[in-house]
Amino acid sequence: MKIFAAQLATETNTFAPCPTGWGGFQENGIFRGDASIRAPESVGYLMAELRRLARSDGNEIAEGLSAEAQPSGPVIREVYETLRDEIIAGVRAALPLDAVVLMLHGAMVAQNYDDCEGDLLACIREVVGPEVPIAATLDPHCHFTELMHSAANILIAYKEYPHTDAIERLREVYRLVTQAAEGKVAPVTAVHDCRMVGAWHTTSEPMAGFVRRMQSFEGRDGILSVSLGHGFPWGDVPEAGAKLWVIADGDPARAGTLANQLGNEFWEMRQAVRPKWYDMDHGLDAALAVGVGPVVLADVADNPGGGAPGDSTFILRRVIERCIPDVAVGCLWDLGAIQICADAGVGATLDLRIGGKCGVASGDPIDLRVTVRAVHDTHSQSLGGMSIPLGRSVWVEGPNGLDIVLVSVRTQVIGVDAFTGIGVAMDAKRLVIVKSTQHFHAEFAPRAKAVLHVAAPGALTPDFAKLPYRRRSLKYWPRVENPFG
Template identity: 45%
Template structure:
């Protein structure tokens, strides 16, 4: 087999105040034919594709590997340049020898100026250029699973876990199914059901943990090739925002429809239990005060992994007013403070104005007198199997009243994944009573070994959990939680059925 591979991924928060430009991609290593040299989710998938294909004796053509931290809409010319680079590489590969399979590591929630479905746009171009090639796509489960994506690709698979601990497994699954499709051993048929739900569903906790177990069991049924739940990315005003179920079978449309509708019904029945139910800051701090060992709390609304800035001051201000002791908090995205502290040097005592620089959602800056405890010119953290750069980073110690708080400040915007974001600077967490991380769910995988208990906190900031109040303009308002029972209003949703042999959609009741 001759296999062409490329990656282009970012998760777009259309409500975020700053755009995603070329620098956002180069920050994570924008490369061609060199995915193994950078650390990003896209690179991890690309490396898995390459390793599996080469071990099977396939001829591999590696194109672009591009990933950006979630932010606002991608600048149009930047998206088009990256898209066209992939298309040019594919054209060039085809002139040398036929390509059997195109494998793409995408996100599924990338929005550019003038293009609400970047993945569907890229796939449409590829399909128009090369109608017979088998196209396989791996998506983040926070994708907007559009009919355009499914009509242009042959196999689409989303991660099953949030935190995303199964990217490599899904990559292997995708390559296997694409290979079998190219060889004519299977004939994929896809059924898609829109649950009319909008939400966020961590899979390390019930009820979503059990639903993922059921999803895996679904794949063991005769004829079922793959089953995915696209959670959707709520912080995007696009037509396809929401939770959808995708089932792919081997030439069995009735099985695909039945399985997709069964799983959609399972999610819908659990919709109230799946709603985020997080305590606020004050409630969380009162509860944590009476608990043994180290408690890890997540500042949900300031998660850079969802497009927030990572410089919100609300949680830190509350800790300061309570004279909190034996606490660590991070990671604050504040390159200016990091640079000033680097110039001052370890041991310096100086005033800084921390955070609150990115807009109203970040709150007001906090003026602190701090001691510079450590400096790392090129700090990094473990992140779901790879290393993520945090750039110039500093450990600051702030004393106020009787309180003492250790603060991690970074220069490359990133959510907090792992304890080594702290320990790599010398902050010992095992003795901490409280650790506050700027994340939503991905921290759970890394901090499980440190925390006696942990939970996400409903905080002020960019990522608000009242999805019913978000100003969606591109889709209708008949969704849960804006409406308690949208199926009663609209009827049980039909399944959209796609057959690659005709490349047409039909609706099945």
């Protein structure tokens, strides 16, 4: 069996001030048929796993383009069209094919394209025809659109947030698409629009239990897969929002019944699954009340993983104003400060202006007397064996035991080695403040005395009822108490 595979992913914050251009993809590497070999521990880790799966079954992978960019504003049209057309050319060159597997995000928006994934899938369908099964993995923060639905046979979202199950979902996609290619299953999909906007962490109840419930239906009574697409709240496109879909074996009625049942169950849970986010001072008070550290605070509104700049200073300023000792903050994106510190050298003490560079949502810069403790030209962080570059990075120490990690590759904090890998003794800190929303949880929670989420000002406002949508319907919960009325 010959399977074409490609990867194209970014999560677009349509409210973000900075567009996603070539640089956003190039800093992670754009790989043309060799990501599984050249980058098996970063961009190509899913492609490498797909090759292992195919090899074990005696199947062939025709590997196409692999490219992903850190979330930011809409993708420049020429960039998206060029990457899309490369993938389509790869499909044509690989014909005849038995199946297509894509690794996508699901919330990629480009100039003039609200639904990049749907457009890409539809273009591939035109090339391979109606009989070749097309399958894709999706991030749960996807927009599940009608075009995606009609163009693909199998769409499966990661179930966990943080996304610790990407490999498992890829294996599921591979198993189902090969079975479909062999005629062993006939996947049909039904979708339920939950009409909800929010952020739902699967690391605590009742969301953890709902994930288990979805999985309990899979593999019996003709149900092949169940996915909950949380949606991406900061993507203002017409088909945004939470959706639950079910893939059944040749039985659309069965799929529809279960999709509606589980979608209604999720709706009934809406109050119980709302995450608890503190304002700044209440969050700091709650963290200090724990008494011992480290207590991890997530700066959710400045999460680069959602398209925020990663250079806001609001929480940092409050820590300094309140004279809270033994705090680590990271990772702030500040290229100028890094250059100044690197030029000064390790051990130098200087006055440094930090953060607040990218706009109103970043706050004002902070001026601190700091000592440069480390300069790392190729700093990185890791999660589950996957390496994520942070680029040239600096650790500076300010007053009162304040440690700040500055990075040149804008990305959310995921691994503890974002701190420890550059020398910060994270376990000795009272508070550790991370520029992240949830992906840090898997690595940090086991080492933390508590984990709290703080909604400071920033580019990712968590007030879902007041998001400034212009294009999507405003008939959703929590903006409307009953959007089904």
